[in-house]
Amino acid sequence: MSSYILRCSVCKTSFETRRGWLSHLLEPSHQNQARKEIISWDFEKRACVLVAFAGFPVANEKVLQYFNWNVDRDAIVTDFVWSEKRPRVGIIQFESR
Numbered sequence: 001m002s003s004y005i006l007r008c009s010v011c012k013t014s015f016e017t018r019r020g021w022l023s024h025l026l027e028p029s030h031q032n033q034a035r036k037e038i039i040s041w042d043f044e045k046r047a048c049v050l051v052a053f054a055g056f057p058v059a060n061e062k063v064l065q066y067f068n069w070n071v072d073r074d075a076i077v078t079d080f081v082w083s084e085k086r087p088r089v090g091i092i093q094f095e096s097r
């Protein structure tokens with residue numbers, strides 16, 4: 001798969017690979033900021049959001065990779081937020097390319 005330049009609007013950092021990007025989304029420092037930002041997501045962003053309920057904690061790279069490849073081949077996960085209080089629930093934001 002070709003690489004992308006992915007920019008985190010929350011942390012103001014850039015990533016060239018999906019793998020680096022997805023692991024960034026899981027970092028506590030990103031999560032802390034993203035949880036604050038999720039409140040301000042507008043309608044357009046919310047239309048591209050999936051809420052994932054799993055039987056296991058969702059905050060891991062395999063879960064993000066699963067959604068990244070299987071929901072839509074042209075889509076990319078643009079953000080991910082999970083709740084420490086409910087670790088089996090995650091909010092996954094997508095963008096189509």
Ligand SMILES: [Zn+2]
Nearest residue numbers: 008010011030
């Ligand atoms: Zn970030």
